[in-house]
Amino acid sequence: MSDILKHALIVGGGLAGLACAGRLHAAGMETLILEGSDAVGGRVRTDVVEGFLLDRGFQVFLEAYPEAGELLDMRSLDLQPFRPGALVFQNGKLRRVMDVFREPRHLLGSALAPIGSIADKLRVAFLKWCVSRMSNDEIANHEDVTTERYLQRAGFSKRMIDGFFRSFYGGIFLERDLRTSSRLFEFTFKMFSQGSATLPAKGMGENSRQLASRLPAEAVRLGAKVAEVRENGITLESSEQLAGRAVVVATDASTASKLMPSLARSAPTWRSVTCLYFAADRSPLGEAIIALNGEGSGLVNNVCVPSDVAPGYAPKGNALISISVLGLPEVADLESRVIAELDAWFGKVVREWRHLRTERIQRALPEQSPNVGMIGPGYRKQGGVFVCGDHLWSASIEGAIISGKRTADAILAKA
Ligand SMILES: Cc1cc2nc3c(=O)[nH]c(=O)nc-3n(C[C@H](O)[C@H](O)[C@H](O)COP(=O)(O)OP(=O)(O)OC[C@H]3O[C@@H](n4cnc5c(N)ncnc54)[C@H](O)[C@@H]3O)c2cc1C
Numbered sequence: 001m002s003d004i005l006k007h008a009l010i011v012g013g014g015l016a017g018l019a020c021a022g023r024l025h026a027a028g029m030e031t032l033i034l035e036g037s038d039a040v041g042g043r044v045r046t047d048v049v050e051g052f053l054l055d056r057g058f059q060v061f062l063e064a065y066p067e068a069g070e071l072l073d074m075r076s077l078d079l080q081p082f083r084p085g086a087l088v089f090q091n092g093k094l095r096r097v098m099d100v101f102r103e104p105r106h107l108l109g110s111a112l113a114p115i116g117s118i119a120d121k122l123r124v125a126f127l128k129w130c131v132s133r134m135s136n137d138e139i140a141n142h143e144d145v146t147t148e149r150y151l152q153r154a155g156f157s158k159r160m161i162d163g164f165f166r167s168f169y170g171g172i173f174l175e176r177d178l179r180t181s182s183r184l185f186e187f188t189f190k191m192f193s194q195g196s197a198t199l200p201a202k203g204m205g206e207n208s209r210q211l212a213s214r215l216p217a218e219a220v221r222l223g224a225k226v227a228e229v230r231e232n233g234i235t236l237e238s239s240e241q242l243a244g245r246a247v248v249v250a251t252d253a254s255t256a257s258k259l260m261p262s263l264a265r266s267a268p269t270w271r272s273v274t275c276l277y278f279a280a281d282r283s284p285l286g287e288a289i290i291a292l293n294g295e296g297s298g299l300v301n302n303v304c305v306p307s308d309v310a311p312g313y314a315p316k317g318n319a320l321i322s323i324s325v326l327g328l329p330e331v332a333d334l335e336s337r338v339i340a341e342l343d344a345w346f347g348k349v350v351r352e353w354r355h356l357r358t359e360r361i362q363r364a365l366p367e368q369s370p371n372v373g374m375i376g377p378g379y380r381k382q383g384g385v386f387v388c389g390d391h392l393w394s395a396s397i398e399g400a401i402i403s404g405k406r407t408a409d410a411i412l413a414k415a
Helices: 015-026 066-071 104-112 118-133 136-140 147-153 158-173 182-194 205-213 253-259 261-266 334-346 348-352 397-414
Strands: 005-011 031-034 046-049 052-055 079-081 085-090 093-098 197-200 226-230 233-236 241-249 270-280 290-293 300-304 319-326 354-366 380-382 385-387
Touching: 005 015, 005 233, 015 031, 015 205, 015 397, 031 241, 046 354, 052 270, 052 319, 052 354, 066 397, 085 158, 118 158, 118 182, 136 182, 147 158, 147 182, 158 182, 158 290, 158 300, 226 241, 226 253, 241 253, 241 397, 253 261, 261 380, 270 334, 300 334, 319 334, 334 348, 334 354, 385 397
Parallel strands: 005 031, 005 241, 085 290, 241 385
Antiparallel strands: 046 052, 079 197, 085 093, 226 233, 233 241, 270 319, 270 354, 290 300, 300 319, 380 385
16 A cells, blocks of 8 residues: 555546545645546647647537636636627528627528528527526426427427527537437526637636646646545556545546446446547638538538637637537548538638548537436545546536535535
8 A cells, every 4th residue: 555645536637526626625635636648637638739729529618607617717718709609501501690689780680590480589589588597506406308398398490499409509419319408408508698608718628727737736646547446545557556535536427437336327328529620721711600500411510610719729820620520420531521511511612621630539428318417416425435527417517617616515524
């Protein structure tokens, strides 16, 4: 047994582990994060490739996230906003639909855009009003059905659900069936209504780096893959053993259920996504907006140009294009097929784009069925070991941070 007796051992340095460690450290409790990979951040990391900032899959930070907003220093993240709305590719054209409460000059254009009826657009306004008046606790206790059922009940037409919600929320939930919990839909819809979707100026990985920078260097051990956990200690794959007063498993749900066989029954199915990055001389969009596939067919779900949102994502004079394809399609030459598909959206210029990288993310989000998320304390304690992570609240940056913070509070309450 090593003689290092830390007060808290945290397995996993994703946002949940970092949020937990930060709170324990701030309360004066010594902590050690054991991170199996070569850097902290977990699913929120950014790689630099030829001067381009490539997030590990397209993600956005919603500036209205209450707990993440409280924990992170938003000013130093230097959040750069997307415009509130989308361009929807339908019937051979990109059509603009804006949030007219935030960009009222688009009232007429958005009302007349053939993405849903005028009644659908009034329903969006009504829904926005309803969710904005609900507290997050009320949302967490609201009846939970699938998002599709919820939208049908709210009276949205099939045209609006198929042409807009499936691709917009498909990009967030990483599934177009809209089988995700309506509570998560309500929460996300509220966040989109109350603030912008943003990218930190230096990439999504800045969220993780900022949290890690608040810990002493010796509080994070990289390349430290944990093989076993128990109430007062862990064993690394290298067979080294460490003892701790509290042990927290802050890994993804599948790893947690391997380390804690009592959780095995709750191991999730995963939603996967493939993100393709291309470099271009010019942005095909020319503005900080997301473009959606409203056709109901094709590989591409959404396209954006992160360098239009935050110029630091690409070297000067270049544009970075990010394309999301849901799942892990097993097609030969995915890159060429995606380019061929986007020819219809942007024209022949797409043939000049240069492929930078394709990220295939098998474990992107745990399945989030109705009546699973936003329930309970946001962490578990089994056999004396604490478990936290996005799978115990909601599969999001906010959910991971809530879970990490609450776990730390539970440990401190017992200290
Ligand atoms: C492509 C994609 C798009 C997304 N889009 C958004 C979005 O737009 N907005 C949003 O809010 N959220 C989004 N999310 C979700 C969000 O990123 C995650 O919910 C959140 O980052 C999960 O954090 P976590 O700490 O719970 O888990 P993780 O990030 O998975 O962290 C777990 C950590 O544990 C480590 N680990 C695993 N096993 C071991 C072991 N045996 N020993 C030691 N360490 C181990 C891992 O290396 C990892 O660092 C997206 C996620 C993905 C992948």
